[in-house]
Amino acid sequence: MATRLGLGLPQMRQYDIGRDVPAVAKAAEEIGYESLWVFERVLFPTPVTQGLYGIDGLPWPEQYRSVADPLVSLTLAAAATERARLGTSVLVAPLHLPFQLARTLGTLDAVSGGRVVAGLGTGWSHDEYAAQGLAPFERRGAVLDETLDVCRAVWGPDPVAYEGEWTRIAPSAVGPKPARPIPVHLPANGPRSARRLVERADGWMPVAMGASQLAESWKQLQDLAATTGRERPIAVTVRANATYSPEPYEGDGRRPFQGSVEQIVEDLAAHVEATGIEEFFLELQGQTRDAQELTDVAAAVYEAARAAGV
Secondary structure, eight states: OOOEEEEEOOOSTTSOHHHHHHHHHHHHHHHTOOEEEEOOOOOOOSSOOSOGGGOTTOOOOGGGGSOOOHHHHHHHHHHHOSSOEEEESOEEGGGSOHHHHHHHHHHHHHHHTSOEEEEEEOOOOHHHHHHHOSSOGGGHHHHHHHHHHHHHHHHSSSSEEEEOSSOEEEEEOOOOOOSSOOOEEEOOOSHHHHHHHHHHOSEEOOBOSOHHHHHHHHHHHHHHHHHHTOOSOOEEOEEEEOEEOSSOOOSSOOOTTEESHHHHHHHHHHHHHHHOOOEEEEEOTTTOSSHHHHHHHHHHHHHHHHHTTO
16 A cells, blocks of 8 residues: 655745645645645744753754745635545634634534644743643643533533633534544654553654654654553644755765655655554655745655655
């Protein structure tokens, strides 16, 4: 069975969002990509007060100075496509009102014919929490838990009723309903988040940081699922953050998915072989100059992956 491949949509500052998102989405579906993905970054502190991912001294990419809203971007993609699933990797759930987020995702699923995959996380930027967070950064896990509760309620049968710490819904009709149960995918970056995933989510959304590391993390998650008695399988979609260059990367220190089309595909094949995971999506937009180059590189990667048996 061929690996299911997805593509990250163009949201960064070098793209014309209104033109390029639907164009790339349509082209990706025609190439053969089965899913389209967006991510969330709401601001770029100047001066930067915290390193990327919370790591001291790690600079933020310049492209993060302007990142289009993920749900607006995904709506543009939905209107331009017919089959591709529409995923978030990830929405920072505590930066949204749970009820509003649940309604927006439900509506998008309804109008797209049941194509949404809700990847949710807790984020890492203190500045984003200060500007937009529903609660302090320290309460991020509790907000995510309430968001999951509210989504299940809002997407379920009427009347919808809920009372939590931040959300109160009087018995109400809330629509439109999703076309089908929206799958929720979560990261698992620590023991608490892994247990939340096993107990509450449909799938896992890791980042590919190396074939052996991904394989070990997947085994640990499966072992946890077995010990907790989870019976249904865990769906997995791996995010591969690629650093594309027209020429092969030479020398020591090459990171996974860094380099030419051929090197990116070699890494993809290695991750598939090591893990047995059947779905990956490629984030290629960071180093491509415009939508045409992104489309061309995405086509070359797809063709090379299929030729390699991936």
